Amino acid sequence: MTIARTLVSTIAIGASLGLSAPLAAQTLNVAWSQDATGLDPHTQTAFASIRLLELLYEPLVRLGPDLEIQPALAESWEFSDDATTLTFNLDPEATFHDGSPVTAGDVKASFERILDEATGASARANYASITSIETPDDHTVVFQLDGPNVPILNGMASVNAAIVPAKAIEAGTVGTEVMGSGPFTLEQRTPNANASLAVFEDWHGGDIAYDGIDISVLPDETAILAALRAGQADFAFLSDPLVATLVPRDEGLTLNAAPTLDYHVLQLNASREPMGELKVRQAISCALDRQDILDAALLGEGEVTGPLTSPAYRNDPFSLFCYEQDQERARQLLAEAGYEDGFSATIMAANGEPPTAAAEAQLIQSQLAEVGIDLSIEMQEMNVYVDSWLAGDFDMAVALNGGRADPYTMYNRYWTKDGNLQNVANYIDDTLDTLMQEGRVETDEEARKEIFAEFERHLAEMAPWVWLYTGYTYTAQREGVQGFEATPTGSLFGLVDVTLAE
């Protein structure tokens, strides 16, 4: 054991040297496991990209910790009484990283870029109702809408609607050079390895208590935990509950778990038999014990959910169709559909995204086997998975899909007739489409809740997908890192409020 002991002391020496290094320039060392897949704020959809880009770019408004809309580049905003005109007043102090002011012209150019089909903007459908953009002066932008559209404000509270300089759009450098107005500038980045951010001194949002952020991309969450314990990381973003729940074992570390809007779901492909049969889909929904999957795969860290995950719209999931496991009913439904002997299908899951995917697939496989459905698991690399997912090329898929504060912005891509991810959803009916359109134009909050509650009931009963649960996003920090407030969107924007001890 002497070798081990020598080792420990060597490591301890290294670690202590790393720690006691004078913090002349205070840098926050951040670690996470997934790297951004690109730098164009308008086209990126991966959580990992959004997390980084939110620190570099700003939209007009953003969501706060309670999902309330907060000023970002816009100081204030106003809907006309009929909700067909939306006016923003820009913060006159706001500048891009090169010092040039953020003007109404930049806003107009950015939205035109998003709306241009050739850009391939991921959230374009959310802004489709914009008919014209007016710029009465440098700090005022007026959006004319084709009808009442309240959710559009929520839809704009996303880095996918970030404002980029008009001249960068002209030069075609969006996505290759980072020129945002956010609290940090990107100093250096090696994909899949690391990135350094420096505080943007002239950020209009206020002062930041430290000088910059060093990001390490550590592909393995155990490695992130090790980095936290060794003091090599001050702050980390974790997504594996198995690792996150180990954090509190260390006295010097704090774990923050924030419920998220993102939902774990079993996607059924209704364009393939036998999933096209309503009763088969319902049988699958009845056969699953959602709480049990949650308990095993996420160690119980989460909550069973229906399709609506945002607190303002959330309903008791157990009031929905077959949320209590009922194997008898599942068998009966299968028999009625003509599958009394069950059937075989494949279920695909991505390696490590989410980290619980392999476990979920195995639990679902085991539970469905009890009613005679024989699943074979296909574990795929993330990019292969995404290819198949986008093409709708799967029988069933385990997925972790992003949630939004507003149900319309969250689901119009899947559950409307012209949703841009209809071929991923593979199911649509008139009721869903009608309810979505009603929800979009309704301005009365109570009435909207009613509409979406009905939407949720119908969706759960038609069971094109089987919604399982929402988990937590975890952040962990070392002693001395204070002031971070997590949000249900999993955003790390709260890092701007962090202070470092010493």
Place this chain on the structure above:
Amino acid sequence: MSFLRALLRHSSGRIGAIIIAVFAVAAILGLAGLTPHDPLAQDRLARLQAPGARYWMGTDLFGRDILSRLMVGIGQSFAVALLSVGLATSVGTVLGLTAAWFGRLWDGAVMRAMDVLLSFPAILLALLIVAIMGPGLVTSVVAIAIVYTPIFTRVVRGPALSLKTRSFVDAARTFGSSRRYILTRHLLANLVAPLTVQITLALAWALLTEAALSFLGLGAQPPNPSLGLMLSDSRNLMESAPWMLVFPALVIMLAVLGFNLLGDALRDLFDPRTRRALA
């Protein structure tokens, strides 16, 4: 049988043979479905249970019996190892023999192709093949076979070349024996020793490579029990459920050790210098 007796008299041969025999029994029981529990059955009430009376080696995250999974895992590892090494041996022997026999262009072509394959570290070549074929057990067999084919080709070609020039082959030729007869009868007979040693060692490496591939998620797919996969599953749980790490680690180690010991003993037995010493 005297050879077997000699092997068992050799100290490391004895230990190696015992280890491999024990594992082979476990593997056969595992593949025949004669495990204490169903290796795929999830016991909801016994998740992450420490080793005990009911589950001798504990359970994993899903409440599956580790011992049963290990038995099936060894079975699959052995099967992959035997198939891949068998494939590599056959292809390598054919290539090596024909290269030595026909010489000239064919020899050059085969040996240069083998040089190319040998220019990659083994695991890298295996990764490339997995990337082309997609992950799975069949891929593991092919990947490992391709990695080891050049080694067997070389092992066979060297002795075959020197045997070819020796007089008894010439003699057989002049007596009119068919070409095929000469190849199989004389050359193969003289190749048994180096081949046996090489096969045993290759089996050890094949076990390792299979475990490595499935550790990276590129071999057997869940919920299929596989030693590498079980090890990688244990990574995030090793602090709370060390039995998930320790038992598969021990099994991989011992299995490789068994083949290595056996290989060593065989080398000693075939080596004329040590054979004298042992006798």
Place this chain on the structure above:
Amino acid sequence: MNYVLRRLLMFPLVMLGVSVFVFVAIRLVPGDAITAMLGTESGLLTPAQRESLAAYFGLDQNWAVQYWRWLGGLVQGDLGLSVTYGQPVSQIIAERFPLTLELALLSMVIALLIGLPAGVFAATRAERPSDLIVRVFAMIGQSTPNFVVALLAIYVLSVGFGTLPTMGRFVPLTEDPLGNLAQLILPALALGTAFAAAVTRIARAAMLDILSEDYVRTARSKGFSQGYVIWRHALPNALIPVVTLSGVEFGYLLGGAVIVEQIFALPGVGRVVLDAILQRDYALVQGVVLFIAFNFLLVNLLVDLAYAALDPRIRYGAS
């Protein structure tokens, strides 16, 4: 033909074969480089954007043209452009290789520091209990896969000592030598275990051989001390196979320790290869694999040449 000359002439030929093999192998991988690069967003690309991207990365040409271009670039040291990193492949290699090299060197140092003395010690006490103990350990060491050593080491550290090896941001040697060592010592140990075991076994066998040679026996019988005989006569000769073995193993290690780099989150060549294969980054896989094969061949060539220089039988031997 002269052995040395033939080996030197073979080198570029084999490299050419390797380049064709890598080039073709990568193109057999199912899937498309552009979807692999962009992930989800690729579904939103217009056909026109796809084409312009393909043209930019040279993916629109046929294989022969692509290969010819690639080869042409290679000759000028241009390994192409990685689509995932948006950087020249040569730059990525330049960034990652020092770590792999350092890890390989460190593992070799560990292996030789443990293996040589252990092997010599065991040889001088052949067939006694202490020899047996060394051989048992060597056998176990050689049979333990490096990722098992790595995992067990992490486990022992975290449970037994409540600490973990530092796996955060990689600290280059030039920045903080001690911190760098702290990071690399465990991975190097994981890689060095089997290596050390192999060195032990080879060193022991070689020493035994030489100790039984006539001239050593003569030296002994002339009354030279045991230590003198070993250090002055036996060891230098026993080193030849050790050097050969170390060279070959070192060549392997330069290929990047894929799993160990993955376990310890080290940004070395092995991890780049794994990521690049999984992300279907054609240029990057091609470049890095070729680079690794080049190193591997080069190290082996040097080992062979050194061996030929040391052992005249090979230099003049036929085939």
